[in-house]
Amino acid sequence: MQSLLTDADLERIRALIYKETGIYFEPKKNYFLSSRLAQRMQVRCCSSFQQYYNELLYSHKETELSCFIEEITINETYFFRDFPQLRGFAEEVLPKYLERKRRARDATMNIWSAACATGEEPYTLSIILQEMIEDYANWDTEILATDIDRHVLRHARIGLYSERSVKETPIVYRQKYFQRTADGWQLLANAMQPVTFEQLNLVDRVSMRRKRGFDFIFCRNVLIYFDDDSRKKVLSCLYDALNPGGYVFLGHSESVGRITASFLLERVGDFLCYKKPATSATR
Template sequence: MSDELYTKFISLVYQRTGIAYENNKKYYVQKRIEKQVERLQVNSFNEYYQLLKFSENTAEFDRLMNDLTVNETYFFRDFPQLRNFAEEVLQQVVKEKQKNNDYKIKIWSAACSTGEEPYTLAIILQEMLDEPEKWDLHIIASDINTNVLQSAKIGLYDYRSIRDVPPEYLEKYFTLRNEKYSINASLRRSINFRKINLMDSKAIRDVTGCDFIFCRNVLIYFDDRSREKVLEDFYNSLNPGGFLFLGHSESVGRISSAYKSQRIGDTIVYSTHK
């Protein structure tokens, strides 16, 4: 594949998803394009590019993105941050809500992959809320990758995914079936899975009233322009005083001045100050 055509492919991906692939990723991207070209039996990379760019049906573009965006994840990933959310930030929000007789909590897991993050958050809510049955709990779990979303809905995991789950939670929220761990129905009820492209402002506008957004280890794949757009849309999806959690190597400060950065416990978190 010529450098010129590679640039066209990654520009199309960037334009539609905000994900920025550099020249040093050419081998990674090209191998996945080759796989799709072979599957479709089209005559050239250029013919495949024309198909992606001009087809009214986005199914082929979605298939390519499914191949490009498979990510490693597991339950209770980045435990110190989750502990901080559970023991510090969540409690702060819960106290404020109880003062106002508000018993709704809404969380958006904005790049949920195969579902480990939203199910982890559902476990935390069940464990950390006094009388969780009194609360209206709603977790939106979204991803651009339709393959991982399907896996998340099924909720069946191998040992590698559940290796950091505390034994008492494993017993309480999972059922062992043929050496796989299945999420119990009680956790599934609060989670709504949906496909959302973080560059699709219209889709994000439909996500409102969030107390927390988790978007961890995603913005590292974006450039400053697409990061700024996503952060602006997240800001509008959050309630006043809502919190945004990013990965450790990610920061809001240089990109957006809309958020208030603060240390709560031993973690930096970002909140709205509308």
């Protein structure tokens, strides 16, 4: 099946993926795309690329196009991934932010985990908040977790994880927030309660404009899959979604410096984070 795919076919697929998701697959990813296309063509009993491409274009977007996008998105994650950054958030950024909120008599905390995959990141943030906020019970905390992939969201809502997913989770947290079962590690209700999951495409401008009022946004290891134009659009939406003084956290190898000057750059330990000015200027 893969041998039937031409370079022109793959270019059409790359263009469609980019249009729908903002992700651009370079030609060096041709083998990966070819294998995923072949799998879906076989599942859909399509005898030619054109037949399958027509199905992608004209079937309802909740059917084959969504299934194909789910096949090509990468969902590598685990609890407490990039621990030094999370520690900096928990021990340096969060306490100062909480003090500012307390002075303003504001006991709300809203966090957005963008591209949350199978849920390890938002649940990690739930644990961190409960451990770091002494009067946690007095706070109204909400964590929105979004991803384009419906399959991983179904997994995330169940909250059952393998040994690999919890490999970096401190033992004390495993004992406090998980239950060991025959099938793996089941999150307890105390960790799951603040988290709400929602399907969202980060380049869907209409849906993104509805996101407002966040204190922190974690969008880690996502922008590396976008080109500069898509990154700029996503970062603009993240900026608008933040409260003044709020922060966005990116992956270790990601930077907004040459994409936008809207954020203030802050160094916390050995990593960088990006802050929306407390008094936002018009961009």
